[in-house]
Amino acid sequence: MKIIDGSITSPSGYRASGVACGLKKNGNRDLAMIVSTTEASAAGIFTKNVVKGHSLQRTMSVIRQGYAQAVIINSGNANACVGPQGLADADKMAHLLAKRVGCADSQIITGSTGVIGQPLNMEAVTNGIEIAWNKLSSEIEAGHEAELAIMTTDLVPKEAAVELEINGQRAVVAGMAKGSGMIHPNMATMIGIITTDLKVDPKLLRALLKTAADRSFNRVSVDGDTSVCDMVIALANGASGIPEISSAEDELAALLLEAMETICVKLAKMIAADGEGATKLIEVNCRGARTAEDAHQVVLAVGKSPLVKTAMFGEDANWGRILTAAGYSGVDFDPDKCNIWLGDLMVCQNGCALPFDEDEASRILNHKEITINIELGEGEASDRLWTCDFSYDYVKINGSYRT
Template sequence: MTDNASTETSDQPHVLPRGIRFAGVACGIKASGKRDVSMIVTDRPAVIAGVYTTNQIVAAPVVLTRSKTPTASGRVVLTNSGNANACTGEEGMQNAQTMCQQAADLVGCDPSDVMVMSTGVIGHPLPMEKVQSGIQSAFDNLSDDEEAYLASADAICTTDQFRKTASSTVTIDGHDYQITAMCKGAGMIAPNMATMLGVITTDAPIGPDAAHASLKSIADSTFNRVSVDGHTSTNDTVMLVATGLTDSKGASELSSDGLALWQEAASQVALRLAKLLVADGEGAARFFEVRVSGAASDSDALQIAKSVAASPLVKTAITGGDPNWGRIVSAAGYAGPKITPDRTTLVIDGVTVFENGTPQKIDAAKLSAAMKANSEVLADLRVGDGPGKASFWASDLTEAYVRFNSLYTT
């Protein structure tokens, strides 16, 4: 059974799936000298599925990788950071293809078995000489130890302040399966992916179509429920790599019950990553959860929660530890879905500030102090008597975010 407690944070040791090797190296794309090429290679052909940005302006690697998944013959997930290879025209597509060809030659597979991801600045051609030396070096450093996995997780980061990893073990029908994942943030984070890249690796035996459906469901309930700045990126990609290499007892493809168990465990891992991603939002000082109930449907509730989470006025109130609840209620009011104002109730960190359309007498200074003392704030909003509910997680909006993003390229 799934044991949520086994979902570890990045501080804890990770057990890696069988049949997979990792590497993360620096090749000079990043002026800082930090790692910028990540390579994940399976020992044998593996199932690889992907979910991608919904932006119509998509980077060349997204166009290319999207055309290859889901597949049962995948071997490589190759990522560069520091340059998004987005809005780079025909040259960008050629560069993405060159990266795949080089990795395929090294690994000994077809270029169609290599998935490529890029993240970083938009609109600049990739420095291919550096990238190619990076790919060679990553290949030379592939290893199945935790150090290599962590280096790989480092190498997909851009403005992230810390690497984001999570893992879990799930036992299904007597077999132990590993789920070990990584992702990166940290700006352009919005629903329907973000400038986020993620890779979930597992040794569970899952077919390509099941892997695709499962990954989509996992992403919808985790990565698509977080927001830093509401800007959906050109590059967002989450990959699922399933080697199907189980313990010595052997195992056939997971049954639908088994897949459900695996998906629940993988969702916990992905949710952990999604929350790390929000906590590490550019300039984020505080992190908040908007929990909406009483809407007509779950999708209505999600739309309302997103509207609250996206409001700069709500975000700045969270930054200031300011229980300015009118901003939250009014953001629900313009979200779109029907709400019932005189059945609307808001509870912030356990304090009822607005009940059935009427403001409550509260000790605002005390509530503000409590909000400021926590790194997380919970806004629990009931908008009527319907059955719909949803949660959404977002970072606040700080002067540091503005400072950082005013100075990004020039």
């Protein structure tokens, strides 16, 4: 497996484009299109929020069939909470693209991200689909432009690709994502698209995607599944010519999982680092927990704590807040066995303050990437999570999002 520079058009048989159709007031790209030359196996995971965006609701039924050929995603408007018109608009988006692709409407994946509760400007979308269709290209750059078109408050594009060599043949797995890994990242909508030119059984693709996402996107700040428009989609069109991977027992399934996980972890860390107003990427590790669920609860409580996150922004080695957050996580543990490190610097031993070198702590906290390590001493289970610090700019960005 080799990490390469690439985009979602790096695997064979995919064309993409990203254009500005007028949904974003600032004139930035806001409509992304991806078209596979042939029908692809398709898998998806979706928000667990009881409120669901209309474009996403539509896509859930597409994915149930296991196959799709193209994707259309708009940013600038979530197409959520607007009543029956929302589903009609999503259907129309799909129909307009399906007509051009020459496939059934039910082969089109739709997604939307942005402000909730405002009807889509369908005139803009209709024109946009025309323009995007004419710009479709299999160049790497076209994938980059699709990525730009799904971004909202993201400051940097998030893309990753890996190359696999299988029996002398080349295959590529690539991904792009949008989302800002802030306190409730998933409220700001996380969308991820994975493309590969491998051929994969849809059920297996779903299982691999679920595992990869659990170890990546679902480890950014919160347990995922909270925004009304969150989704991660995987497409596998088989254009590499490599025979289908159809069983989890197949060693190629393990290789594909490794590739998908590598891409998803890279994207997830980029999401966390690009948190709204974020200045630092924070990795929270919990080891020595009694159960995996315990470890998960601890990293969640610490990674979500605004007090921990503001302390990291202030580069303040206030480990008491880390221990406090672990303490209210709902996990039963003996604080007298708990150790905490900032990077490699132990700051709390057996639940007690350890005299530590504040200069050394400052050096560690001054980095763009900070690791918090918590050892509970209760068992063998562990978990990790990525988040970001909490800055003035977060408040600024979110205080006037609609305007």
